[in-house]
Amino acid sequence: MLSGLDHLVITVTDISRAVDFYSRVLGLDVRYRDRDRVDLVLGDLALRLHWTDTDVSPKAATPTPGSLDLCLRSLLPLDEVKRHLEALDVEIELGPVPRQGATGEIESLYLRDPDGNLLEISRPLKSSSD
Template identity: 50%
Template sequence: MTPKLSGLDHLVLTVADIPTSAAFYQDVLGMDVQQFQPADGSARTALSFGRQKINLHQAGAEFRPHGRAPTPGSADLCFLTEAPLDEWALHLDLQGVGIEEGPVMRSGATGPIRSLYIRDPDGNLIEISVSMARNA
């Protein structure tokens, strides 16, 4: 029998500038910026939200091991929210962040979602989504 995974603990984003990315994710998406020191003694930066974490790696100075070709701007991430998308649209406008697309209907991991798309400072595609299952 194949063992099963139970969740996602963290993922890594390779970024051009850690302070710029940390500020974007904190100010625009409301994530908490954390400085932490793993067992190897290095200083690292992470973004936390809910029970998840995104570790930030500086392009050209990635911590090992890392993906085969870590590249800023190569990610496509979908985040769930409880807030209405019109509130997000207003917030994004106030932050000077353009909406690339949306609101549009999409398929999420657990059913239909309604989404807005933006870009982070590295050009990563960021999807902000509301589950339609909870509104059914």
């Protein structure tokens, strides 16, 4: 019945600050929709930023900044991602550490966006036969 995810809403307290973080730190493309909504493009998925006090309707029953826990796949090896984050003075909360992803074993590192949302950046672990 379903085929995938189109967009995911992230509630933020400051859209400009969130746009800066997600574009500068994570390299996402930005598409402005209106004053209250901005899309951060990730392949064929949009991470849609909504301002906390948006009039957009319908919306989640309790849109709360900092309540999201999101795992993103990295094209780059995590040691390169880690060096990039360190160069930007972005605190890494944990990792790289082994984890289980949707399709198998991954390694992940964890950080937080400006609103405290937990972001996991992951890469598939190579098997010993590779």
